[in-house]
């Protein structure tokens with residue numbers, strides 16, 4: 395049976411990108427690679443909607459989360475973290491790992507943060523950064539980035555760090571227009587590449603703070619990376635094949651168009667949400683959904699792990715279970731990156747068949763029809 399990857403990352407890779415990356419490797423300290431860096435830089439600026447320098451790191455997305463915090467902070471700083479899922483929690487853990495004090499705003503999993511709480515906190519205390527997910531992959535929630543950016547934009551000592559790892563290329567996040575100081579992306583998501591590359595845009599305000607930073611750092615030194623970017627290279631050995639793939643990805647994205655890409659993701663997300671509701675299922679995040687991933691409650695009495703396992707064993711498809719206390723309670727379908735509505739129809743037909751086999755009462759095709767109506 396054909397393998398189908400329907401998780402919220404890693405995601406499928408277009409054939410044109412795979413063939414580019416399969417070409418023999420060349421050396422990175424060459425005019426050839428400098429040309430790639432230059433093209434990738436221009437393409438990323440388009441994707442991030444910014445004039446900022448974009449730093450590309452040889453790491454997974456978490457590396458860029460860590461790099462943002464340790465570069466912008468000073469040793470005694472305090473940061474404010476929106477903690478509404480597995481990845482919000484990670485910002486707090488990174489800070490703790492570096493001895494930086496993090497104040498967490500606990501948000502119920504499935505809900506978006508209340509911006510007024512951030513407003514109150516910022517009025518009471520100085521924070522070096524506010525850290526938040528644009529798309530919290532563990533819950534399928536999109537936090538209100540534009541509203542949060544309005545609060546941090548005019549605070550010269552406070553940077554807004556946005557984890558856009560499953561939002562970049564999915565949700566409209568105009569970096570310069572909104573004043574996002576760090577926006578982080580990861581290769582294995584809507585960037586349609588294998589894992590191993592992270593990218594982040596850094597604002598002029600953030601660079602000023604970075605210049606004052608006195609935390610220990612070496613590999614993730616953003617100033618060293620910025621210097622390298624200005625010479626069309628990277629500070630350390632780059633993920634050459636992923637860079638080559640990224641150049642191709644950016645060409646494909648530009649051919650599709652930014653707004654068209656956001657609209658397509660909206661349609662995919664709408665399709666899956668409507669299919670879930672038509673199949674008598676409940677969404678974890680009905681009020682503030684992210685268009686990258688949809689988290690769906692398993693029917694009463696059915697462990698969601700069984701749905702995930704059946705899809706893997708019977709249909710050779712990967713979807714994701716819930717994490718932590720939602721493990722066994724929800725399942726998550728990724729719809730970010732190289733997908734169209736026919737992919738959604740395919741995954742939902744497998745979900746419906748599985749649910750029916752496991753005893754959930756539904757008529758086969760009722761969710762699939764909801765997606766077909768989106769065509």
Ligand SMILES: Cc1ncc(COP(=O)(O)O)c(C=O)c1O
Nearest residue numbers: 454455456481529531559560580
């Ligand atoms: C929102 C979000 N943040 C952070 C991460 C961590 O990224 P990585 O696994 O690439 O380190 C992920 C990964 O799924 C994610 O979805």
